[in-house]
Each structure stands twice: as structure tokens, then as C-alpha cells.
Amino acid sequence: MKVVPHTARGYVGCALLAAAAVTLPALRPGADTPWQTVLLLAALNTVCEVPARCPLATRSHRRSGRGGAVPVSPLGTVSFFPVLLAAALLLPPAAAALTALPGAVLAxxxxxxxxxxxxxxxxxxxLAVWAAALVGQLLQCPGALGRGALGPDFPYVLLPAAVTALTFCLVLTALDGGIRATAEQMPPRTAWRGLLARSLAPHSVHGLAGLMMAVLWRSGYGPVAALFVLLPMYISCWGFAQYHRERAAHQATIRALVQAVDIKDRYTRGHSERVGHASVLIARELGMPEPRLEVVRFAGILHDVGKLGVPTRVLRKDGPLTPEERRVIELHPEYGHEMVRGIGFLGEARTAILHHHERMDGSGYPYGLKGHEIPEYARVVAVADAFDAMTSTRCYSRARPVGTALAELERCAGTQxxxxxxxxxxxxxxxHGWQTEVTADETTVPAPRTPAPRPASAPPGAQAPAPARERG
Structure with missing residues (x-):
């Protein structure tokens, strides 16, 4: 269990005191609190909050390694906001703040x-709902919503509703940045960076849904009609959440496989990620659409996963490989293909894993395919793999300059x-240039990221890149 710093506990304590202060007016004897509306909205919010949490409502995100996004606040989660924004439009500030409490406590x-x-x-x-309701009240939003046969005052109601949603977004962003700064001990500049930009779009969508709920709630049809707005959006949000959970599982699977390869073959640490990046650069230049870019990235990252089936002593051998050892290591594309055969989301990436050592002239392995018999993804990964192998330092070879590596690739174009x-x-x-990195276990300052000079011709005495530069 991660220990929460005292500053974060103090920050949460202050937030609790402030929340108590803004909700108490609704609980005082004689307060004109519309309890029926408060309880109905609180119940709806709780029903939406407890079963699932929706990525569309995520207030902000932080990166987790090279993988996907996770909730930014170490103490927070995500919410389904339309009900709370409807409460901010319909209720007095203190009463609106009460609607958020049951769902938050029971989630x-x-x-x-x-x-x-x-x-x-x-x-x-x-606090966020209270602030949003206060602004909405100052802008006379409850009156603009109308009541019964007297419909809403369109388009005037759109402006106060938008400002109300923006206030909700700003308060949550400010509070989330504070918890990042205190709980994760981030510099203030880093803690708030990018939070508002990532929050505006989902809050705008939820604000519009909240406005529609509030209008129907005040109409002659009553609260039941508001469910016709809430239910479809919640179902859509749930489906989107399922998609993101599946995507996160895919990313976790790939990260686990890559980490296993990096642990087994320490001399090529980081190679898989860079081959994935270079493969995307090539595919983008070829005009591949975004869905194919993701698949080719998977292919590049996982192209060497079959090395898990190669003996460690062969992978880490400092000297030249014997013919028998070479035959063993040349089995890694088939090993890799067998390992990922059942991972459906990889799609065509599986053929790239199997065929990334085929050559255009048919002299490659494992099946000796030639020309366009080799799948397109495999031809992309083959170039990316050889390029990174040549520009990285290994236990058995030193890194070549980017220009020299490009010259080797151009010299072997058409044959390999x-x-x-x-x-x-x-x-x-x-x-874009290229960030050359050292992948052996040694301390070296990486070269600066500068555009790579494109050579006119290969230097004298150049040798074929891939077989000499990378084992397998």
C-alpha cells in the first residue's frame, strides 16, 4: 500500500471542511431545500456511479510508461457527470452539492x-457542483429553464448552461492538480499541465446532456422524461469504457511480452520499442491509415518475441555464433508466431513477426519468400529492425552513424x-530525425536529436547490415 503524504492528507482535510461548509446551508432547519429533487438526482447519480466508471468522464489523465492513460489523481476516480451538471442547473448551490455525496461514498x-x-x-x-450551481444561479439559469408548459428560453439558456459546465470543469481541474502536487509530490507546473485541455471536451458533452436532462425535468413530462437522455448516454459511455478496458488489456499484454524479451536479452534492451517507432514512421510515410499504424507498431514492438524460445547463452554470447547456434536463433520468427497465434487483436502483425527476416531476393528465412510474397508489414519491420540494429551499440558491435546506416539500407534495397x-x-x-540510443549495459550520453543527413551513396567497404548487426 502506498503511503499518502501528510500534505495530501491535509489537502483532503481542507477540501472536506470546505465541502461541509457549502452543504450545511441546505441542512439547516427552515432551509427551503427541494428534497424530492435532491433525493431523486442523488439516487440517479448513485445508480450511475456504482456499477461502472466511464472514461468519457475522466477529468484528466497521466501517462503510465509508454502505455495508455490512467486516472490522474491518486486519490480520485472517474465519474458520470450529466446528473451532477443537471443538479447544478436545477437546484440551489448547497442542495446541488448534496446530490454528489451518496454516489461518491458508495462508488x-x-x-x-x-x-x-x-x-x-x-x-x-x-465543491465542483456547488461552484457550478452558484454560477448558474448568478446567471439566472433556473429561470431560463422554464417550468411546465412554459418552455426553456432558447437560445439564452445555452450561455449560462455552458458557463456552468465550464465552472464545473475548472474547479475539478484545479482540485485535481492540487492532489497531484501533494499526493504525488509533483512540481506545481507539472501537476496542472494539460489537465484543462483534456477535460474540456468530455465536460462539454456532459454539460449538454445535463442541460437536456434539466429541460425535460422541468417540462410537463417530469423527471421520467429525463431518463430518455440519461439512459442512452450511459449505455454509450459504458460501451466506450469496455473498449478502453479491452485496449488497456492489449497494451498490458504487449508490455509484458516486451519486458520478458528485454530481461532475457539485455543487450537489445529498448530495441523493440524503437523498432515499433521506426515502423510507424515508415508506415506513415507510405500513407497507411491510423488503424494500420497501430497494427504495424504492434508488429515492430513484438517482432523479436520469439527470442524467448532461444537459449539465453546464445543470445548473450559475446563472440561469433557457430552455424548450429545460427540455426537455433533463426527459429525465433516461428517461435514468435506460435506465441502470438492466439492473440486476435494483433491481426496482420502476426505475419510480420513470422516473416520479418525474409529477403526480397528469396534468400531470407524461415520460408525463403521473395518480393511481394513477403507481407507488407514484414517488409516495413525488416527495414526498421535493421536500421535500429545498425544505429545501436551491442556487445558484439558498435553503433554506426545514422547516415551510414541509411547508406547500407539503400545499398541493400532490392536484394534484402x-x-x-x-x-x-x-x-x-x-x-523527424532519430534519437540514437545505447542498448548495451553501459553508461553513454545519447546523441542529440537532429535531422539525419541522407547520404548520396554507400561508403566504401560497407557490409550487409542485418545479419552482421543483429543476431536473428
Whole structure:
């Protein structure tokens, strides 16, 4: 269990005190609190909050390694906001703040300390709804919504509703940045960076849904009609959440496989990620659409996963390989293909794993395919793999300059590599440059990221790149 710093506990305590202060007016004797509306909205919010949590409502994200996004606040979770924004439009500020509390307290918490996380969630949502309702009241939004036969005042109601949703977004962003700064001990500049930009779009969508709920709630049809807005959006949000959970599982699978390869073959650490990056650069230059770019990235990252089936002593051998050892290591494409055969989301990436050591002239392995018999993804990965192998330092070879590596690829285009792929890589490096890195276990300062010079011809005495530069 991660220990929460005292500063974060103090921050949560202050938020709880502030939340108590803004909700108390609704609980005082004689307060004109519309309890029926408060209880109905609180129940709806709880029903939406407890079963599932929706990525569309995520207030902000942080990166987790090279993988996907995770909730930014170490004490927070995500919410389904339309009900709370409808409450901010329909109720007085103190009453609106109350609607957030039951759902926040009862929502599932996956990580300890559960009590502190629930307390933080309740406090920040109560404060955000209270602030949004206060602004909506100042802009006379409840009156603009109309009542019964008297319909809403369109388009005037759109402006106060938009400002109300923006206020909700700003308060949550400010509070989330504060918890990042205190719980994760981030510099203030880093803690708030990018939070508002990532929050505006989902809050705008939820604000519109909240406005539609509020209008129907005030109409002659009553609260039941508001469910016609809430239910479809919640179902859509749930489906989107399922997609993101599946995507996160895919990313976790790939990360686990890559980490296993890196642990087994320490001399090529980071190679898989760079081959994935170079493969995307090539594919983008070829005009591949975004869905194919993701598949080719998977292919590049996992191209060497079959090395898990190769004896470690062969992978880590410092000297030249014997013919028998070479035959063993040349089995790794088939090993890799067998390992990922059942991973459906990889699609065509599986053929790239199997065929990335085939050559255009038919002298490659494992099946000796030639020309366009070799799958396109495999031809992309073959160039990316050889390029990174040549520009990385290994236990058995020193890194070559980017320009020299490109010259080798161009010299071997047509016999070993597809000329289109080599040309695409050269164009991409002209535009983006390349961050050369050392992948052996030694301390070296990486070269600066500068555009790669494109050589006119190969230097004298150049040797064929891939077989000499990387084992397998």
C-alpha cells in the first residue's frame, strides 16, 4: 500500500471542511431545500456511479510508461457527470452539492486507502457542483429553464448552461492538480499541465446532456422524461469504457511480452520499442491509415518475441555464433508466431513477426519468400529492425552513424529490403530525425536529436547490415 503524504492528507482535510461548509446551508432547519429533487438526482447519480466508471468522464489523465492513460489523481476516480451538471442547473448551490455525496461514498474503490479516496471524491465533487450551481444561479439559469408548459428560453439558456459546465470543469481541474502536487509530490507546473485541455471536451458533452436532462425535468413530462437522455448516454459511455478496458488489456499484454524479451536479452534492451517507432514512421510515410499504424507498431514492438524460445547463452554470447547456434536463433520468427497465434487483436502483425527476416531476393528465412510474397508489414519491420540494429551499440558491435546506416539500407534495397520502405524511412528521418540510443549495459550520453543527413551513396567497404548487426 502506498503511503499518502501528510500534505495530501491535509489537502483532503481542507477540501472536506470546505465541502461541509457549502452543504450545511441546505441542512439547516427552515432551509427551503427541494428534497424530492435532491433525493431523486442523488439516487440517479448513485445508480450511475456504482456499477461502472466511464472514461468519457475522466477529468484528466497521466501517462503510465509508454502505455495508455490512467486516472490522474491518486486519490480520485472517474465519474458520470450529466446528473451532477443537471443538479447544478436545477437546484440551489448547497442542495446541488448534496446530490454528489451518496454516489461518491458508495462508488467502488480499487486501491487503498479506500476511505481517504472516497472522502476526497465526495469533497471535490461537492465543491465542483456547488461552484457550478452558484454560477448558474448568478446567471439566472433556473429561470431560463422554464417550468411546465412554459418552455426553456432558447437560445439564452445555452450561455449560462455552458458557463456552468465550464465552472464545473475548472474547479475539478484545479482540485485535481492540487492532489497531484501533494499526493504525488509533483512540481506545481507539472501537476496542472494539460489537465484543462483534456477535460474540456468530455465536460462539454456532459454539460449538454445535463442541460437536456434539466429541460425535460422541468417540462410537463417530469423527471421520467429525463431518463430518455440519461439512459442512452450511459449505455454509450459504458460501451466506450469496455473498449478502453479491452485496449488497456492489449497494451498490458504487449508490455509484458516486451519486458520478458528485454530481461532475457539485455543487450537489445529498448530495441523493440524503437523498432515499433521506426515502423510507424515508415508506415506513415507510405500513407497507411491510423488503424494500420497501430497494427504495424504492434508488429515492430513484438517482432523479436520469439527470442524467448532461444537459449539465453546464445543470445548473450559475446563472440561469433557457430552455424548450429545460427540455426537455433533463426527459429525465433516461428517461435514468435506460435506465441502470438492466439492473440486476435494483433491481426496482420502476426505475419510480420513470422516473416520479418525474409529477403526480397528469396534468400531470407524461415520460408525463403521473395518480393511481394513477403507481407507488407514484414517488409516495413525488416527495414526498421535493421536500421535500429545498425544505429545501436551491442556487445558484439558498435553503433554506426545514422547516415551510414541509411547508406547500407539503400545499398541493400532490392536484394534484402523493399526499396519503397527504405525510401520512406529516409524521408521520415529527413523530417523527424532519430534519437540514437545505447542498448548495451553501459553508461553513454545519447546523441542529440537532429535531422539525419541522407547520404548520396554507400561508403566504401560497407557490409550487409542485418545479419552482421543483429543476431536473428
Amino acid at each position: 467502488r474503490v480499487d486501491q487503498p486507502p479506500a476511505g481517504l479516496r472516497r472522502a476526497w471524491r465526495a469533497a471535490e465533487l461537492a 529490403f523493399d526499396p519503397r520502405m527504405v525510401e520512406a524511412l529516409a524521408r521520415a528521418l529527413d523530417r
